[in-house]
Amino acid sequence: MGWDDAVINAGKLENLQNDPGASPSGAAEEFRGLVALPGLVLQSGRTLPGAVHAYARYGELNETRDNVVLLCHALTGSHHVAGTNVPGLPGAWWDALVGPHRALDTSRYCVFCFNILGSPYGSTSPVSPVPETGVPYGMHFPVITVRDMVEAQRIALEQLGVRRIAAVVGGSLGGMQALEWLLFHPDRVDRCAVVAAPWRLYPQAIAFNEVQRQAIMADPAWQGGAYPPGEGPRKGLSVARMLAMITYRSEQVFVDRWMRSVARGNPLEWEGQFQVESYLHHQGESLVRRFDANCYLYLSRAMDLHDAGEGRSPEFLRNALAGKHLLAVGIGSDLLFPNWQVEELSRIAADWGAHATYEEIESDHGHDAFLIDVDQVDEILRRFWRSSGL
Numbered sequence: 001m002g003w004d005d006a007v008i009n010a011g012k013l014e015n016l017q018n019d020p021g022a023s024p025s026g027a028a029e030e031f032r033g034l035v036a037l038p039g040l041v042l043q044s045g046r047t048l049p050g051a052v053h054a055y056a057r058y059g060e061l062n063e064t065r066d067n068v069v070l071l072c073h074a075l076t077g078s079h080h081v082a083g084t085n086v087p088g089l090p091g092a093w094w095d096a097l098v099g100p101h102r103a104l105d106t107s108r109y110c111v112f113c114f115n116i117l118g119s120p121y122g123s124t125s126p127v128s129p130v131p132e133t134g135v136p137y138g139m140h141f142p143v144i145t146v147r148d149m150v151e152a153q154r155i156a157l158e159q160l161g162v163r164r165i166a167a168v169v170g171g172s173l174g175g176m177q178a179l180e181w182l183l184f185h186p187d188r189v190d191r192c193a194v195v196a197a198p199w200r201l202y203p204q205a206i207a208f209n210e211v212q213r214q215a216i217m218a219d220p221a222w223q224g225g226a227y228p229p230g231e232g233p234r235k236g237l238s239v240a241r242m243l244a245m246i247t248y249r250s251e252q253v254f255v256d257r258w259m260r261s262v263a264r265g266n267p268l269e270w271e272g273q274f275q276v277e278s279y280l281h282h283q284g285e286s287l288v289r290r291f292d293a294n295c296y297l298y299l300s301r302a303m304d305l306h307d308a309g310e311g312r313s314p315e316f317l318r319n320a321l322a323g324k325h326l327l328a329v330g331i332g333s334d335l336l337f338p339n340w341q342v343e344e345l346s347r348i349a350a351d352w353g354a355h356a357t358y359e360e361i362e363s364d365h366g367h368d369a370f371l372i373d374v375d376q377v378d379e380i381l382r383r384f385w386r387s388s389g390l
Helices: 003-010 146-159 173-184 203-217 220-225 234-248 251-257 275-288 293-304 314-321 339-351 366-372 374-388
Strands: 031-037 051-058 068-072 110-114 167-171 191-195 262-264 325-331 355-361
Touching: 031 146, 051 146, 068 146, 068 173, 110 146, 146 173, 146 293, 167 173, 167 374, 173 191, 173 293, 173 314, 191 374, 203 234, 203 293, 220 234, 220 293, 234 275, 234 293, 234 366, 251 275, 262 275, 325 339, 325 366, 325 374, 339 355, 355 374, 366 374
Parallel strands: 068 110, 068 167, 167 191, 191 325, 325 355
Antiparallel strands: 031 051, 051 110
């Protein structure tokens, strides 16, 4: 019995292993499964009973089980990082980086990614049934934080026989998780790469998130979060995504792609539509087909609550960060988390004794550059591995 099978069977959960197969692009083979999270206590003090974590693994553990690289995904991503498309999951978001001899080299490292707590792609979330009633949690799901996501991942990795992590890497909300891993469990993590994420969320980002949440909750189909499974505030979630996409891209992208191009009709009439409007509607409709509105509310609130220094003394921060290797990667055109906020993270970490490095992705793609300009991410990560001794 393999170590994945042992944990799944111990948790009395179905083995969700797919038929592993190499991606046509040469990415690593993928294993997917579920892990039970017994008695998960949240930062709020509440306990989440019967929780489970969906995950993907690429590569194999070595004998000492210390070759793990943990990837953390962003707001509407999933644990499916590399390989061919999987029904029910969004497309692989870092396929070009994961595989033999790539920056995340699966011939050397065992790469894990967990579907974060609160996401609808297999881990416990607002769409999950309450153990006692079988009815989806909806808005009765407890508020969760980035620290809760990290703690759930820690428990799951222990269930899988992993106690040390060679590196944690993540972008956006995933970068917040990567930072929290280094702070929350410094005895388990050797190095951390935070991409396009700040030390704490600033008011403008919280404001963007709140407008998105209000768009969802103002939709009559939201019904206080008690909408039937598979239904819900489609218009509200679509509008929320439309606003989010404006923060994910730069003005230069909109100018270069469309400027004032017309998609259809005459803009002097209401049926007329500019190309940029058509793009935003398409993005909104695409998310509605694959994501849950209540999950969007909870995960965006978790981002609002992110503050790496909250409740932590100078002594705590010094003990956690001293001697650790931390890479902070900003994006020059990022509207959502401007590059100065990511550079600030690097300075704060250095002040507390970390070997902190700041690098920047040069791109007009805005916040999403970490998902688009992967050639630059590849080079930056390779430099970090060399400088940090990985």
